[in-house]
Amino acid sequence: MRRIFVIILVYLCCFIHFSGAQNSDDRYRMPLEDVIHIVEERYGIHIKYDQKLVAGKSLNYAAWRFRADVDETLRNLLAPLDLKVNKEGEGKYKLKEYEYYRWEPQDGWDYLDKLALQYQDEDSWEQRKQQIRPGLYKALKLSPLPPRPQSAPLVTKKRKFKNYTVENFALEIMPGLYVNGSIYRPLKSKGKVPLMLSPDGHWAGHRFREDAQIRCAMTAQMGAVAVSYDLFGWGESGLQFQYSDHRKSLSLTVQTLGAIRILDWMLQDSQIDAARVGICGGSGGGSQTVLMTALDDRITLSIPVVSLSSYFYGGCPCESGMPIHASAGGTNNVELAAMAAPRPQLVISDGKDWTAHMPQHDFPYLQKIYGYYGKTELVENVHLPEDGHDFGYSKRKPVYDFISKHFNLDTKGLKNATGDYDESGCVIEEENALYAFGPHGENLPSNAIHGYENLEKLFKDE
Incomplete structure (x- = not known):
């Protein structure tokens, strides 16, 4: 009875507030900004918002959307307008556009638990994998894979540093479509060496960034080859496409195909040990890390950084622009x-x-x-509760440790007595030093396609 009384009281209070604000519309339409002010007063909270998010927006039947619980009320009010709030502290909220790709944690956990009902041992899990993988390729429009161009990769002259070298490349992955990157190699090596693919996320500067260069240079100094490559529409890919094209669905397909083609090419190198092939990326590069490892058994080690979650599907079309999460009846x-x-x-x-x-x-x-295989020790989590969304040293250190442990690399001379790594031997190059097509794009091949519409034609022709 007490709960019913509270609900009725909330309704009555809302109607008192709304009576002076409603117009003659029989749907009781109210400006969203007025509704927000009533919510703030009614529940004693503060909602921060950008004026552009509320301008021109109104809500039908606003009074009927109120409940005793403030969070339920906010969902009822904002969901029809594709808006939501993030809680930033006690009684403090921030209005945001609805994030289709971000669920409530419990919703993600419940869904993962539901998926897990389909398997209970190694055999049933392997069957599930065989259902998911073909669906991923189909969703990506990579089933079958398009023919591989026979053109030779464009590779620049090596730049030598104290313990490693760097060369830039442009690799044709479909007719007129190129992926660009840089290859960091150990200056001296004995026998075959591991390979680490290094996709990156949406941090400004991408593979030209200081921390991205440091990670690849350290990987090379440890004795592995590191390949850092551009996001679609970023870096040198911007010579063929607009930056805005990265926010379109085929970006996920192009980035995945680029990684597959880089792997094809690098494994032709007799110096590379095909039994030691890893991939490590942060944020959106972490999503690429997970997807590539799910798709390709040639990858033998993976490190997704600040990306993996059952309730987050990636906030960019390069992570969720194609229906990969609908594979095999749904996945995450x-x-x-x-x-x-x-x-x-x-x-x-x-x-x-x-x-x-x-x-x-x-x-x-x-x-x-992993326990299905009796290998729980092969999956690890380094959780940094005081850290934020970056690829700083606190993240790079466990990456170096994990690679060196599983690929049997020599870190002698790179670590001090406390186990910290000395990254001072990494040279941070100017951005244009990492270009394959030249400082002004003068080496862009004549057959290069331009514009998203021509990219779409490539896939329509397949």
């Missing part, structure tokens, strides 16, 4: 990450983004899948 990123089992996998998470709850649910799920 953590189930895709589990497809790495029993290959070594390190998941790095932090306390200030969608990976904040990794130790609570998603990592135990991964351990269970």
Whole structure:
């Protein structure tokens, strides 16, 4: 009875507030900004918002959307307008556009648990994997894979540093479509060496960034070859496409095909040890890390950094622009990450983004899948609760440790007595030094396609 009384009281109070604000519209339409002010007064909270988010927006039947619980009320009010709030502290909220790709944590966990009902041992899990993988290729429009161009890669002259070299490349992955990047190699090596693919996320500067160069240079100094490559529409890809094209669906397909083609090419190098092939990326590059490992068994080690979550599907079309998560009746990123089992996998998470709850649910799920193979020790989680969404040293250190442990690399001379790495031997080059097509794009091949419409034609012709 007390609950019913509270609800009735809230309704009555709302109607008192709304009576002076409603117009004659029989749907009781109210400006959203007025509704927000009533919510703030009624529940004693503060909602921060950008004027552009509320301008011109109104809400039908606003008074009927109120409930005793403030969070339920906010969902009822904002969801029809494709808006939401993020809680920033006690009684403090921020209005945002609705994020289709971000669920409530419990919703993501419940869905992952539902998916897990389909398997209970190695055999049933392997059957599930065989259902998911073909669906991923089909969703990406890569089933079958398009023919590989026979053109020779464009590779620049090596630049020599103290313990490693760098050369830039442009690789044709479909007729007139190129992926660009840089290859970091150990200056001296004995026998075959491991390979690390290094996609990156949406941080400004991408592969030209200081921390991206440091990570690849350190990987090379440890004795592995590191390949850093552009996001679609970013870096030198901008010579063929607009930056805005990155926010279109085929960006996911192009980035995945680019990684596959780079792997094809690098494994032709007799110096590369095909038994030691890893991939490590942060943020959107972490999503690419998970997807590539799920797709390609040639990858033997994976490290998704500040990206993996059962309740986050990637905030960019380069992560979720194609229907990969509809594969095999539906899947999510953590189930895709589990497809790495029993290959070594390190998941790095932090306390200030969608990976904040990794130790609570998603990592135990991964351990269970690895347990099907009797290999729970091969999946690890480094959780940094005080850290945020970046690829700083606190993330790079466990990456170096994991690679060196599983690829048997020599870190002598790179670590001090406390186990910290000395990154001072990494040379940070100017951005244009990392270009394959030249400082002004003068070496862009004459057959290069331009514009998203011509990219779409490539896939329509397949």
